[in-house]
Amino acid sequence: MADQFDVVVIGGGPGGYIAAIRAAQLGFRTACIDDWTRDGGKPAPGGTCTNVGCIPSKALLQSSEHFEHAGHGFAQHGIDVKGLSIDVERMIARKDKVVAQSNDGILWLLKKNKIPFFHGRGSFAGKAGDGWAIKVDGAAPVELAAPSVIVATGSVPRALPGAPFDGKLVLDNAGALALPAVPKRLGVVGAGVIGLEMGSVWRRLGAEVTVLEALPVFLGAADEAVAKEAQKAFAKQGLAIHTGAKIASVKAGKADVTVEWTDAQGAAQTSVFDRLIVSIGRVPNTAGLNAEAVGLELDERGCVAVDDDCRTNLPGVWAIGDVVRGPMLAHKAEEEGVAVAERLAGQHPHVDFNTIPWVIYTSPEIAWVGKTEQQLKGEGVAYRAGSFPFSANGRARAMGEATGFVKILADAETDRVLGMHAIGPMASELVAEGVMAMEFGASSEDIARICHAHPTLSEATKEAALAVAKRTLNL
Numbered sequence: 001m002a003d004q005f006d007v008v009v010i011g012g013g014p015g016g017y018i019a020a021i022r023a024a025q026l027g028f029r030t031a032c033i034d035d036w037t038r039d040g041g042k043p044a045p046g047g048t049c050t051n052v053g054c055i056p057s058k059a060l061l062q063s064s065e066h067f068e069h070a071g072h073g074f075a076q077h078g079i080d081v082k083g084l085s086i087d088v089e090r091m092i093a094r095k096d097k098v099v100a101q102s103n104d105g106i107l108w109l110l111k112k113n114k115i116p117f118f119h120g121r122g123s124f125a126g127k128a129g130d131g132w133a134i135k136v137d138g139a140a141p142v143e144l145a146a147p148s149v150i151v152a153t154g155s156v157p158r159a160l161p162g163a164p165f166d167g168k169l170v171l172d173n174a175g176a177l178a179l180p181a182v183p184k185r186l187g188v189v190g191a192g193v194i195g196l197e198m199g200s201v202w203r204r205l206g207a208e209v210t211v212l213e214a215l216p217v218f219l220g221a222a223d224e225a226v227a228k229e230a231q232k233a234f235a236k237q238g239l240a241i242h243t244g245a246k247i248a249s250v251k252a253g254k255a256d257v258t259v260e261w262t263d264a265q266g267a268a269q270t271s272v273f274d275r276l277i278v279s280i281g282r283v284p285n286t287a288g289l290n291a292e293a294v295g296l297e298l299d300e301r302g303c304v305a306v307d308d309d310c311r312t313n314l315p316g317v318w319a320i321g322d323v324v325r326g327p328m329l330a331h332k333a334e335e336e337g338v339a340v341a342e343r344l345a346g347q348h349p350h351v352d353f354n355t356i357p358w359v360i361y362t363s364p365e366i367a368w369v370g371k372t373e374q375q376l377k378g379e380g381v382a383y384r385a386g387s388f389p390f391s392a393n394g395r396a397r398a399m400g401e402a403t404g405f406v407k408i409l410a411d412a413e414t415d416r417v418l419g420m421h422a423i424g425p426m427a428s429e430l431v432a433e434g435v436m437a438m439e440f441g442a443s444s445e446d447i448a449r450i451c452h453a454h455p456t457l458s459e460a461t462k463e464a465a466l467a468v469a470k471r472t473l474n475l
């Protein structure tokens with residue numbers, strides 16, 4: 001006899017566990033299934049984000065940034081550090097502890113919201129009356145039934161053709177987050193968010209890092225001025241980034257990896273690395289769902305096909321997060337999870353992709369929301385731009401982190417904010433003001449007239465808004 005629920009969520013990443021919590025808040029009897037397992041066989045809900053993504057990468061970025069500051073930044077403050085060293089094992093153990101705390105926190109949240117958690121792999125077993133039967137293959141196999149199912153099975157890393165991940169020399173994100181020592185020569189294929197963040201961690205700890213990016217432009221999705229500033233800053237830090245690099249072959253030897261590639265000029269190159277991180281994107285994870293048996297439709301990229309509201313082709317079955325179209329971001333997955341739960345309750349939520357913020361947690365940080373200048377030009381939208389450099393911001397100078405700027409883009413006629421782009425200290429936090437402004441349909445003048453505390457980094461946002469009307473006060 002199957003356990004009967006109103007909603008069964010398959011996948012306990014940020015999309016799935018948040019969807020389950022919102023569904024439970026709305027009064028649905030909800031179950032959550034997740035198969036991630038940590039050492040000792042214990043469940044590890046939280047998905048890619050918690051286990052091998054957002055959280056552990058930020059933990060290592062923080063540790064490595066402390067190391068970099070102690071080695072290079074403290075001296076200008078009059079603080080001399082002698083005998084500086086890094087204990088990678090301890091750094092990784094701290095990261096693992098942060099992850100485990102998050103796993104436990106999610107289990108606690110599920111319990112608090114009275115959501116039974118099933119540790120194992122969930123798959124469609126067929127129809128159950130008007131709803132669906134879901135089988136859980138775990139230590140204690142069980143069958144659940146519900147009229148509504150939310151698929152939140154996330155994504156897995158994409159490997160380079162002919163170069164499978166081996167967990168030792170050719171690494172995916174999980175491997176990159178668990179290196180036992182600092183490699184001398186580290187290769188990174190792919191200069192996207194993950195490649196740049198992982199490259200930054202190991203570069204700060206002493207690795208010689210070479211990043212090979214196939215696209216001809218660096219950070220093509222970012223505003224061009226931001227991408228240019230970032231490339232300059234990363235080059236200064238010693239990250240060697242080659243755009244237009246086409247990989248010909250990857251051969252893992254006993255202790256190193258040889259990569260043959262062609263540079264932007266078409267010249268053949270050979271590089272030998274002690275470790276290679278491959279971060280060329282992620283693919284939707286539908287393996288094990290038994291999707292074919294119930295006719296769950298996938299699109300041409302292998303994502304679960306959904307409409308704008310995350311409805312699949314099967315009645316009562318929804319899908320959210322990395323396993324469906326759209327940006328592969330934890331907060332996007334969460335917003336979709338909340339929206340689906342609210343839709344099940346008869347509400348009318350909406351997730352606007354144009355106001356989803358993007359962040360790269362390098363140093364300087366990069367963050368944006370809305371349109372870039374090149375997008376607005378391409379769309380023929382008349383706009384005004386205002387920029388303000390952190391070098392003219394008192395707080396940034398006091399912090400000794402005055403690289404970068406904030407830029408606001410506003411409609412030339414209505415002054416409505418169309419985009420905000422920041423590169424510099426705490427850009428990840430600053431971008432929230434741009435998101436808020438866009439969600440409220442604010443004008444750049446609205447931001448410019450809001451009182452911002454002094455001295456704060458957020459004054460750079462206010463000044464960028466003032467710059468739209470060519471009336472900065474501190475420049």
Ligand SMILES: Cc1cc2nc3c(=O)[nH]c(=O)nc-3n(C[C@H](O)[C@H](O)[C@H](O)COP(=O)(O)OP(=O)(O)OC[C@H]3O[C@@H](n4cnc5c(N)ncnc54)[C@H](O)[C@@H]3O)c2cc1C
Binds near residue numbers: 120153287321331333
């Ligand atoms: C290194 C790295 C850094 C990142 N940093 C950031 C960041 O800073 N900010 C950000 O927004 N995003 C970041 N991301 C992306 C982010 O992790 C994903 O967008 C997010 O995790 C997607 O959430 P999800 O719930 O859709 O899927 P996932 O987090 O992948 O969770 C899916 C869960 O479902 C489980 N599962 C799959 N199939 C089944 C099944 N059949 N039965 C039971 N369980 C199943 C999986 O094991 C997993 O636990 C990063 C990713 C990586 C790799």
